[in-house]
Amino acid sequence: MSADAMKRAAAARALEYVKPDMKLGLGTGSTAAHFVDLLGEKVKAGLKVVGVPTSEATRAQAESLGIPLTTLEETTALDMTVDGADEIGPDLTLIKGGGGALLREKIVAGASKQMVVIADETKWVKTLGKFALPIEVVPFGLGATTRAVEEAVGGKPCTLRKGKDGLAFVTDGGHFIIDAAMGEIIDPPALAARLNMIPGVVETGLFVGMAGVVVLAGADGVRVVERSS
Numbered sequence: 001m002s003a004d005a006m007k008r009a010a011a012a013r014a015l016e017y018v019k020p021d022m023k024l025g026l027g028t029g030s031t032a033a034h035f036v037d038l039l040g041e042k043v044k045a046g047l048k049v050v051g052v053p054t055s056e057a058t059r060a061q062a063e064s065l066g067i068p069l070t071t072l073e074e075t076t077a078l079d080m081t082v083d084g085a086d087e088i089g090p091d092l093t094l095i096k097g098g099g100g101a102l103l104r105e106k107i108v109a110g111a112s113k114q115m116v117v118i119a120d121e122t123k124w125v126k127t128l129g130k131f132a133l134p135i136e137v138v139p140f141g142l143g144a145t146t147r148a149v150e151e152a153v154g155g156k157p158c159t160l161r162k163g164k165d166g167l168a169f170v171t172d173g174g175h176f177i178i179d180a181a182m183g184e185i186i187d188p189p190a191l192a193a194r195l196n197m198i199p200g201v202v203e204t205g206l207f208v209g210m211a212g213v214v215v216l217a218g219a220d221g222v223r224v225v226e227r228s229s
Contacts, residue, residue: 001219004030006120007084010217011035013224014082014118017213020048023075025108026062027083028055028101031118035082040065052078054108055101056172078112081105085117086131086205088124088214092117092227093188097134097205100161100171106203109210117211121218129182134161134205135195136175139168145200149178152194157181175202 001009011034018024018039026036036051036058043049043066050068052075053059062069072078083105087095094117096102109115133153137145142160150158161169161177168176185191185206192206214225 003120003122006217007031007118008034009222010118010120010215011038013215013217013222014116015039015042017080017082017116018042018047018049022049022079023070023077024049024051025078025081025083025112026051026053026058026067027081028058028105029084029099031084031120032058032082033061035118036061036065036067040067043067050075052108054083054104055099072107072111076111078108080114080116081109081112082116082118083109085119085123085207085211087128088117088119088211089128089188090126092211092214092225093128093209094207094211095128095131095133095205096207097136097177098131100169100177102134102205103136103171103173103175103203106207106210109207114213115211117214119214119216121216124216127184127186128188129185132159132179132181133185135178135180136171136173136202136204137178137200138202139176141200142176145198146178148198149180149195149201152198153180153182153191156183173202
């Protein structure tokens with residue numbers, strides 16, 4: 001099974017959690033796009049749901065599929081968010097933000113009763129950190145913020161993310177992203193707390209205690225992991 005096929009298999013399994021009249025957070029990225037695509041098919045067949053997209057790219061996809069959308073201003077509490085992840089630890093702590101939407105993804109997940117994460121099996125790791133940690137920052141004072149971030153991550157290399165045009169990548173919220181090559185993150189909650197204390201840091205790609213269910217697809221099929229209470 002190809003990586004893309006595994007992503008779609010995970011998305012299809014997550015669709016089983018969706019019930020009529022649910023208010024759903026719609027994630028961003030290649031795996032989440034499969035879920036939105038499959039959800040669109042269900043909506044076309046008569047399923048009644050409403051979604052809150054976590055990025056402008058997801059908004060455009062959902063609108064093209066006829067999925068009804070709302071906002072967190074109009075609908076302040078959601079039943080469930082379905083999203084992907086760049087890395088998933090054994091306690092279901094996540095690294096997210098590879099797609100550049102980590103702030104909106106975290107806001108939407110935080111407004112949801114449940115977060116279901118879909119991924120291929122390569123995203124499951126023993127220790128987080130091989131995937132560079134995205135950190136969303138405001139453009140003003142970038143040099144000072146970057147220096148403070150580097151100190152907080154123990155001197156690990158931090159790189160300003162660039163877009164396809166070679167310029168600084170700009171998030172939907174108008175921010176920049178610094179990617180910190182951690183290598184290994186021993187204490188994700190403590191690291192997130194240190195980073196969030198830095199003026200100029202908007203949010204980190206560490207999602208601690210948010211994912212309740214992870215749907216992993218691999219060559220041997222799909223397995224579901226639930227976070228222990």
